[in-house]
Amino acid sequence: MSEDHKKQLEQQLWNIANTLRGKMNADEFRDYILGFIFYKYLAEKMENYANSILQPDGLQFTDIDENTLEGQEYIEAIREEALEKLGYFLKPSELFSAIAKRGNHNAEETSLEQAADTTETYNTKHNFILEDLQKILNNVQNSTMGTESEEDFDNLFEDLDLNSTKLGKTPEARNEVIAKVLAHLDKIDFQLDQTELDVLGDAYEYLIGKFASGAGKKAGEFYTPQEVSMVLAKLVTTGKHKLKSVYDPTCGSGSLLLRVAKEVEEVNNFYGQELNRTTYNLARMNMILHGVHYRKFDIKQEDTLEHPQHLEHRFEAIVANPPFSAKWSANQLFMSDDRFSQYGKLAPSSKADFAFVQHMVHHLAENGQMAVVLPHGALFRGSAEGNIREYLIKEKNYLDAVIGLPANIFYGTSIPTCILVFKKCKEHPNDILFIDASEHYEKVKTQNILTQAHIDKIVTIYRERKTEEKYSYVAPIIEVAENEYNLNIPRYVDTFEEEEPVDIEAVATEVESLNAKLKENETLIASFCKELNIKTPF
Structure with a gap:
C-alpha cells in the first residue's frame, strides 16, 4: 500500500472513531468498529467468491434477484460452495455495501451529518437498518450451523450490541450513528482482489494499536506492541522457512501468531487460547481477516493454566506475552500435572509468570523454539521461582537467551521487561546469551518504542551469538551456576559508563x-x- 493510501485509510478510520468518541470509552468503540470491519470483510470476500463462480454465466452476485425461482437456485448453489470454501454465506441483500447504502439512502440530497434528523426522515426514506443489520449478523453465524466452521464463527458478533443506549437513547439516534459508521467504512477500498496487499489487516492493526494506546490497561492488556511482536517472531523463526505449527497460550487478539506467519513462507496451523471472551472473539476475527482458513486455526476460550485446551499437542514455535505477575490458584493438585510435576515446586499463586513458562515448555516440540515476555523480576526472584529457573537451566538446559527490554514499551505499564528464549535442542549447550537492550529505544511522547534499527540489532546479536561490549555477553553455564541461577542481566553485561576524571x-x-x-x-x-x-x- 502506498504511503498516501495508508494515510487516507487511517484518516477515514479516525473519522469513524470520532463518530463514536464521547459516546463510549475506547475499548468499547473499538469493538464496534472492528466488528463492522469484520462484517465488511466477510461481505466483500463473499461477493468476490460468488462473482468468480458466476463468471461463466456472465453474472454478478448483486445481479441475482432473490425473489425469483432462478435466483433462489443460484443462491442455493453458491451457498453450498461458499460454506465449503469460505465457511459462511451471505445473500446479495445481506452484503455490507447494500446495507450501508440503505442506511444512508438520502446521503445524495443531504450531508451525512444532516441525514436522518427525525423519525419521519427515517420512515419516509426507508433507511432504518438496525433490525435488518442485526438479522444479517445473526445469519452469518446461522449459515455455519452444522458445518466444520461452526465453532470458528460461533458468537463472533456478540459484542456488537446494536441496541446499546451508549449508541443513542432512541432507536432512531442509534440508527443514525450506525449509518454514519457504515458510510465511512463503505468508502474504504480494502482491495481484496490484490492478494499482495493486506489493507484490511493494516486497518485492523492500526485500530488495535491506536485504541490500546489510548485506553490504558483495559484495552492494552491483550495487545503486544508490533515492535515487540516482531522481535519475538524473528527469534522463534530463526533458521526456519516453514512451520508446522505456532502456538500462543495467551493469544489476546492473535497479533503475535500472525506476526510469526510474516517471518516464514508458510505456517500450517495456528493454535491459541485466551481467557477474555471479547478478546477471544477478536482473535478469531483477526485470523479470518488475515486470510487464515478456518481449518488452519484452533483458538479456544478458557483459562490456560487452570484449563488447558491443547495438552496433546507439541508446537514448533511458541510465543507469548502473558499478563505480568498474574494470580493463579497454584493448587497442589497441579503437582501431579505433567506440566509442573517434575520441577518439585509450583510458581507462587501471586505470580504466575513461571507457571506460563512451564506450560509453554511442556508444549514445545523437540525441534521447537519459544520466546516469552516476562517482567524483569522473573530473572532474579527467589524461592519457588528460583527453583524453577535452576531446574530449567541445570537439569534441562533449555534456556538459550535472556534479552532485557526498555521500560515503558507496553501499554498500561511502565515496568521493565525481558524476553526469555528456550530450546529443547540447543545448538550451543554450554552457554546462555545475555542481551541488554534496555537503554536502546526512542522516546515518542510518553511511550518508549523500539525502532527497526533496535529490532535488527537484537535479532542480529541473537543469531550471531556474540559478545559486544556494554550490550551482550555469552555466559558459560558454569558462570550462571556460580551466580546461583540468578539471571539479572547486569551480572553478565556491564553497561557502566565511567565518567571522565575531574x-x-x-x-x-x-x-x-x-x-x-x-x-x-x-x-x-x-x-x-x-x-x-x-x-x-x-
Missing part, C-alpha cells in the same frame, strides 16, 4: 577566578549605591 586543580583555578570577578562586581555595585545614597546590599 581536574581538581583546574576547578580550583576557575573558582578562584570567579571569586575575583565577584569581588569586582561587589565593589562596582557599592559605588553605585553610594552615588544613589541607598544601602549597599552586602
